[in-house]
Amino acid sequence: MNDLLLDVRDVSKTFVRGGLFSREEIVAVNKVSLQLAAGRPEILAIIGESGSGKTTLARMILNMVTPTSGRLLLDGTDLAAISGSAGRIAFMHKVQPIFQNPFESFNPLKRVERYLLMTRRRFAAAAGGSTAATAVDAALHKVGLSLKEVGGRYPHELSGGQLQRVAIARALLAEPKLIVADEPVSMIDASLRISIVNLFRTLRDELGISIIYITHDLATAYYISDRILIMQKGSVVESGDARAVLTAPRHPCTRQLREAALLPQIAGGGANASGTTQVI
Amino acid sequence: MHASVEQPHGEQDVQPLLVVRDLQAYYRTSHAGVRRAIRAVDGVSFAVRRGEIYGLAGESSSGKTTLIKSIAGAIKPPLEIVGGSMEFAFLPGYGGLHRAPPAQVERIRWRHLSYIMQGSMNVLNPVRRIRCSFTDFAYPHIGGSRQQFEQQVVAHLSRVRLDPSVLSAFPHELSGGMRQRAALALATICRPGFIIADEPTTALDVVVQKEVLGMIRGIQRETGSSVLFVTHDMGVHAHITDRLAIMYAGRLVEEAATAEIFRNPLHPYTQNLIASLPRIGEDAPRAGLGGAPPNLADPPSGCRFHPRCPLAREICSREVPVMREAGAGHRVACFAVNGDDGA
């Protein structure tokens, strides 16, 4: 039973909008299934336009949203059966989130190390015996920071790239098996983006953590992920090996995404070359 | 200390539309009695020619928005223009919108100079219908009868593929893409000579983004306007801009034709930036840049990139490199490229 780390079976989520008379049903996620094997860490990219249901799916995996139908099993435990604070802690011990906006991930009024220490304290039962501060420092070192750089600082005193690393370090302190990262680099500058993406690879290879990487950036998905899932209007339209899907897309939606992606390269004789001012 | 600004391009006989000279714009704040100056724009010079899309790239907090605010004359405390000038061809003699008389600026806005901003909510009044935004901004400049004006607006909306019915909608009733297209229509209806665009497509979906960029390009070609296009997304720059300037920590470090920047980046920061971009079909691992972006309240001495620069030499922490022509139309501010006498 436990050979699957994550087993998402036919989950759907329908939101109802509007009042009594003008009820409008929005199918955010429509019968999606996906599996992650236990003991074989991988990076799974979920790609789609905004509104295609990526975030809703992520929130269901994180047990922040309950599905309208279908089941989610994490390590054999049905998420619907989780109750009580002990159950919640045990769940969060296995899955941790990383959010899109690093500046929103921490309360702007509080120092960031507060969340690191809290995570360590709450999930310490399973962790070793070292003191909280050294454990936090060790986690920060894994992401290329140190407690000296981060300690005592408020979110606005750190750069977006640094904050996103702190967010990853915080997730690591819970020693999860799965990290769900919803657009983790879309608000990070190009020059820092690649180092965060590289960090995910290190987590997979060295710490054996599986990562669900949600994005609309095809280039980083290609660069980092093992497997890819393309979503459109709540459904999975194409999935498979990342390189295969992106180099030879089959579904029209994937092809459209592939074409719309503005890649940082100059297509010979493209829009630019014909500009009036190409005086060289 | 700063060399006089040579015209960055030789062969053009027409005067550029905008010439920015050695601009310095600081945020002066006083915090618990301690005065600080955040040097968000510190000695920036460039020129935007007629009929081109001039791109400005740089990470967040590198001063892009501050530069744009200064050029647009949107200067309010704590932002201050400390030095330099910004000369528009259609507003000669003042050295910047902020120094021109308000009545004159009023006449120029929308007619000669307009904006497309991130999120577009800034331009479209959130509590008024789209139609009102058009009458408020554009009608005074276009004139004629109301009916003619409305016809003109509808015709212009069709250019950005919007139905006339959006005129009676409130901004929040439209999708992000429609809103951005409405803002684009508003910014271009008076056929302004100069359009400032600050991250106009950053909030949009990839598919919609490509569409909106295509429209900006189309309208720009049609009207022959110049566009100052700011975004941190190098993919967007590759797609739409003619020339590209790279900004780092409040200064320009490199400027060239966009294709040239991508093919032959010279400044170490630009080289790293271009090399770090993943591309579909290329599997080689890429390394990011070490270190963190500098604090502009206390920027590094000399070349602001020197703490992170793999090529840094002794002079780099002492002196500020100036922009020098390193190839035709290709300017770089770096001692390693220009030689040590580059100061």
Add this chain to the structure above:
Amino acid sequence: MVVFLRDLLRYRAEFRIGLVLVAVVLLLSVLASFSPYPPDSVYVVPPDLPPSLTYWFGTTSRGQDVFWQLSFAIRNTLLFGGTVALVSRLVALAVGLVSGYKGGWIDRALMSVNDTFIVIPLLPVLVLFYFVMRDRISWLMLALIMACFGWAYDARLIRSVVMSLRQREFTQTSLFSGMSTRQVLTDEHLPYVVPILFSTTMNNMVWSIGLEVTLAVLGFTDINIPTIGGMIYWANQHTAMVAGIWWWIAFPTIAVIMAFIGLFLLAVSVNAHIDPRSRLWNVGEAS
């Protein structure tokens, strides 16, 4: 909080003016402790004297010194307003936090109670109480009744703030750091609610004091405890305006208007300051 108050002092002229007005009124009420006469004794000074050096604000037809009477009155009135504000704030805070955070049926249940209190008109209820209880309606009871009616609107406000805080990513970070609901509410969300509490306290006091004055002037309260409304009630009973004893009415009126304007300015400036749009304007926008 300290930074918050300092920014307010620095950037908002309304806040400074409001603070001065409220301080003057507070000072007057503190002086009550030094009064040479007990508040309820009458004919301790010669009646109907106009303001002079001995009797700064003149004397009443009942032989009381207007100045000292006024300081008792303003103290009781502020105390009344403060009690109403305190009790109703506690209720509003509890309901707003729980309702906004928990959502679901808890929210619906609490909000239907809330809406009931919003729609019941207060004045008829108070008059009804008065006719049923007559003289047994005490100062404290009146304050509690009014507190019952003073929390509903602000609970909704707090609820909406907490609802939006709940959507923000840092709330999820807190939860995934293992914090309990109580910790999230008190440590993470409360700091955002405190400025609202502060500004609604001022508004609530203006409201309750206004209502108390109205009731007292009409004679619907315990007229033996000196309040601003009570003073005006007695002045009307002695037809002070007709008799030319203007100071008996003028000074309490001025005092209560000062309190109103002061509290109002404080509320307005705090409100303007916590409005994210105007805060961006002042403190500088994030890039």
